Amino acid sequence: MHSIEQLQNLVNKAITDTKYTEQPAELYEPITYLMQLGGKRMRPVLVLVSTELFGGNILKALDAAIGIELFHNFTLMHDDIMDKAPLRRGKPTVHAKWNESAAILSGDVMFVEAYKLMIKVDDGILREVLAVFSDTASGVCQGQQADMNFENRDDVSLTEYLEMIRQKTAVLLAGSMQIGALIGGATQEQAKLLYEFGENLGLAFQLQDDILDVYGNPEKFGKQVGGDILSNKKTFMLIKAKELANGNTASELDQWLKRSDDPLAKVEAITSIYNLLEVRKLAEIEMEEYVNKALKALNLVSVDSPNKELLRGFAEQLLIREH
């Protein structure tokens, strides 16, 4: 069994070793640039962990793992254009460094490269892996579209929100694990359990992210604490608060949502409203439900492997309340 760090190193080495020699160079340089900006490589690592979980050789899963990371970065490249984001991991985004056309077209060819890597799996699982990968890709696009639609709506329900984050975030973690399992030799049923584990874990992760945006330790949280509040992002926290607030609290929340003149006061005021309505607790309860669903799926996986404990640990750390 390999540690997460060993797997991250393996993924990073494979990415660094990938040289795109095809022309025109302008098409491939942004791919190399974006792929080498770093990151935790969570998705490819989960591919490899899932392969090893079923006794498979991680080297047989490496192409697919990199394919998943390419796909993920392709969605980031296109999302950054749509979001007009100037920075990604502290560096200029591709459309900012090159231009929009380059970011559109490099993204497109990156998606092709991802498929080219997925196609390398064995004959026996080729059709299944491609079906999972394609469904995952559709799901991620649907999630991104839903996320954009939500920006112009004030009546997003919790159900709609959870469905959006399921597609935009959870489905790719789930698909990564299912593909890894298939490569590792899992039956379709067992691989499906890994999908369920990944999907519920992904939902829990996103809810944790929503909580940490408000209550996270600024030194540990990778992004600006309060960022969601300042951009009026419809997170679990805000949607739940709007659902529960009435009377003065409701009008106070509405007022603050309209204001952008005093960022610090806005974060403080909306956090106070969240405290009053105890939305953190409600988010944690929801999160725990997803963690429990994830663990239930994992328990049904009929293998005995240290990686099962590792995955259990991933999930259980989300149960530790930080307050």
Added chain:
Amino acid sequence: MHSIEQLQNLVNKAITDTKYTEQPAELYEPITYLMQLGGKRMRPVLVLVSTELFGGNILKALDAAIGIELFHNFTLMHDDIMDKAPLRRGKPTVHAKWNESAAILSGDVMFVEAYKLMIKVDDGILREVLAVFSDTASGVCQGQQADMNFENRDDVSLTEYLEMIRQKTAVLLAGSMQIGALIGGATQEQAKLLYEFGENLGLAFQLQDDILDVYGNPEKFGKQVGGDILSNKKTFMLIKAKELANGNTASELDQWLKRSDDPLAKVEAITSIYNLLEVRKLAEIEMEEYVNKALKALNLVSVDSPNKELLRGFAEQLLIREH
């Protein structure tokens, strides 16, 4: 055997019958819109013709044929953003009718849908079909990038130009025919011959298009005659003219390339230079070489089928000089 018109009708019916029921609707509406703008459906028809050429059932190739048309329209959707084109077939482009983000994301999901259709081929040819499709997709992206690069360059050589149109246009015709042949039961070698036929035919078609832009009958040519001249597009005609012109002719050509104040005079003057340098004849010679290469590949296809005559006819009509 089916006529081209029957195959076009079959393709059009399949496109009309395709209803995307997944959500959000905003993601799928642009796909339906663009796919139903019409067109000759040349690529999917060539898939079907190639399948039937080898005795295959066209109904077994219909999904792949629509997949090819989806892919082609996905590239149009993204190209139109990059080219800032307001119209496509006389109707607003997707980014003009919706917005850029919708055109980026709908295009992405359209690409996924194309792969989903390609995956439906039989096990025995799945890997090969996907490899051809993915290589074709890379080629088209490379061609589009090269085309964009050429806009900012004044030293594009004929070799570079031919390689660009090979990737941007010919490769997709070639891949369509190779995939159709594989579905029809052709061996890899025979399918490869169809690729060669399609590739050379595609190059000849593009050269014909370059010629018709200058010398076409305005009533028959689908686009504005002289459009390439007005946009200083580096076509075979212009590149060859720049290569051959010297003295007064060279400086006259340079002057006209810099002017945009009198479109009619510009088209007339540059056409006169083309006449003087006889670039039409040179383009026709080049075109004929490609047609002959195409026919040579077709002759090596060891089947006896009316569709072979039909394909030969496609190629030979390019040999008829219109002047």
